[in-house]
Amino acid sequence: MGVLTRQLLSLAQAVVAVEIDRDLCQKLVKNLGSQDNFLLLQGDFLALDLEANLANFPLFQSPNKVVANIPYNITGLILEKLLGSIAQPKTPLYDSIVLLVQREIADRVTAKPGHKAYSGLSVRVQYLAQCEKICDVPAKAFYPPPKVDSAVIRLSPQVPKTPAQNPRFLEQLIKLGFANRRKMLRKNLSSVMDRAAVSSILEDLKLNPQARAEDLSVQDWVQLSHCMLAKQ
Numbered sequence: 001m002g003v004l005t006r007q008l009l010s011l012a013q014a015v016v017a018v019e020i021d022r023d024l025c026q027k028l029v030k031n032l033g034s035q036d037n038f039l040l041l042q043g044d045f046l047a048l049d050l051e052a053n054l055a056n057f058p059l060f061q062s063p064n065k066v067v068a069n070i071p072y073n074i075t076g077l078i079l080e081k082l083l084g085s086i087a088q089p090k091t092p093l094y095d096s097i098v099l100l101v102q103r104e105i106a107d108r109v110t111a112k113p114g115h116k117a118y119s120g121l122s123v124r125v126q127y128l129a130q131c132e133k134i135c136d137v138p139a140k141a142f143y144p145p146p147k148v149d150s151a152v153i154r155l156s157p158q159v160p161k162t163p164a165q166n167p168r169f170l171e172q173l174i175k176l177g178f179a180n181r182r183k184m185l186r187k188n189l190s191s192v193m194d195r196a197a198v199s200s201i202l203e204d205l206k207l208n209p210q211a212r213a214e215d216l217s218v219q220d221w222v223q224l225s226h227c228m229l230a231k232q
Contacts, residue, residue, distance in 0.1 A: 002028050008067060009035050014059050018045045046077055062092075069100040072148070076121070079109075083128045083157060086174075087167040093157040097129070106133050106151035118214045120178035124171075126218045127164075129155040162222055170225040177213035177221075185211050193228055201227045 005028070008015045014037045019025050025042045032038050039060045041053055054061045070078050082097050084090035101109075104117075110131045111117035125131060137150040164170040177188050186198040186209065199209035205223055208215065216224065 002032055004067065004069060005032060005038075009038055012065075013037060014039070014063075016041065016050075016054065016060050016063050018043065018048060020044050046074065046081055064095045066094055066097040066099070068098075072102045072105070075101055075105050079125060083125065083155070086124055086127055086164065086171045089128055089159075090157070093159070095156070097155040097157065098134070098152065099155070100137065100150055100152050103136060103149040103151040106136075106153045109153055109155075113215055113217045113220075115214070120174050120213075123174050123178075123216075123218055123221055125155070127160055127170075127222075129157045131155055160222070162219065164222050164225055166225065166229055169229060170221065173225055173228070174213075174221060177216075181212065181214060183212070185213055185216070188213065189228075193231070197231060198228070201231070 001024070002017075005015060005017050009032065017028065017038070017040045019028060019040065019042060022042060025040060028040055033040070037059070039054075039057055041048065041050075050063075054063075066082060078099075082090065082094065105121075107117040108119050108121050109125050110133045111119070111122045132154045134152040134154055137152060139145040139147070139149055141150075173189065173192070176192065177185055179188055185202070186195040189195075189198050201224065202209045202211055204227065205220065207220060
């Protein structure tokens with residue numbers, strides 16, 4: 001209904017809003033359309049070519065921040081649209097991305113190595129951005145209350161300090177490594193390299209040769225990919 005958008009309009013030079021529902025768009029135009037710093041785009045954000053849609057609106061070109069309450073069922077796709085992927089990061093980078101997401105996703109995105117919530121999503125997102133949980137949002141904060149709790153996260157996109165030499169190979173390793181969390185990394189990566197060789201590389205990196213995927217930091221994953229490429 002525009003509650004968040006109204007707050008943003010009082011703070012930002014220009015606000016580009018995206019809404020897929022036609023009826024809601026009509027209400028937003030009625031309630032907020034008189035504001036000079038407001039531009040509303042109707043459509044599916046995942047399919048929207050933002051740059052093309054803003055080409056004729058100089059005030060609204062090159063938005064540098066994202067603030068949104070997003071549909072939880074497409075969170076992963078939205079994160080990829082905003083950040084890109086390890087193999088193809090989004091450019092230019094947003095300065096800041098603040099999202100309301102399901103708390104389970106917030107825990108995974110911000111989890112540290114060794115934590116039960118640490119996953120392939122954690123590695124992929126943390127490779128592309130600094131991640132911070134701002135606050136939890138209980139179900140009772142919504143009407144009607146959903147069946148899940150939520151959280152606000154802030155992502156600060158960044159160029160990796162040590163980028164992967166072969167980003168696609170790194171993506172492949174992460175996918176294989178987390179394919180079966182209960183198995184040791186050397187077994188999950190056996191389709192790419194002999195188990196003994198993987199164990200040897202882990203030892204060279206001062207890591208436990210019996211490590212599982214969730215034991216490696218983002219930097220460890222990058223170094224592992226470099227060493228495996230060197231031995232192929």
